[in-house]
Amino acid sequence: GENVEQHPSTLSVQEGDSAVIKCTYSDSASNYFPWYKQELGKGPQLIIDIRSNVGEKKDQRIAVTLNKTAKHFSLHITETQPEDSAVYFCAAFVQGAQKLVFGQGTRLTINP
């Protein structure tokens, strides 16, 4: 089955700097890759996603890149702010099986 690896598990950056989180997946049938942000005591919330026919997508300070050949995708947050501090999860949607498989999560801390 699909396996999603996420790195790093923790990341600490200075406010205003950029943060990058990377994921790899194993199943070439995966064709949709969302990123979720989870704040303490809350459920995961979608922040950006990308389909397998697109290489890059940007939404204000957040961008995601996808390399299908290498089976990896990354989340980029620029000009980080304190409210970006949270746990971030990548995921891969397995076409056919109709299920979403998550990475292990990255705890991002923005230092003022």
Next chain:
Amino acid sequence: NAGVTQTPKFQVLKTGQSMTLQCAQDMNHNSMYWYRQDPGMGLRLIYYSASEGTTDKGEVPNGYNVSRLNKREFSLRLESAAPSQTSVYFCASTLSAPGNTIYFGEGSWLTVV
């Protein structure tokens, strides 16, 4: 606009007791999921229902059962709770096609003592 609603939010069980976590969505979604979240392990899929009338095992189904009661509701049952089932449980739903947003509930905190 309720989205995905889970109950209860908090529960403490004794080993061997049974309980059911309830989940309902009001978005007319086809697919529903149950995940558990443990420290350092992300979210792991327990069971899912790709459409009304179907259920399938995920990564960690042992010790759980599910029922897709109708299109709106998907329940998770622990027949004989064990301390290893202490976790945060999340229900989620989506229209089912890839590229459709998957929405999560707020979570149910379960402790088995």
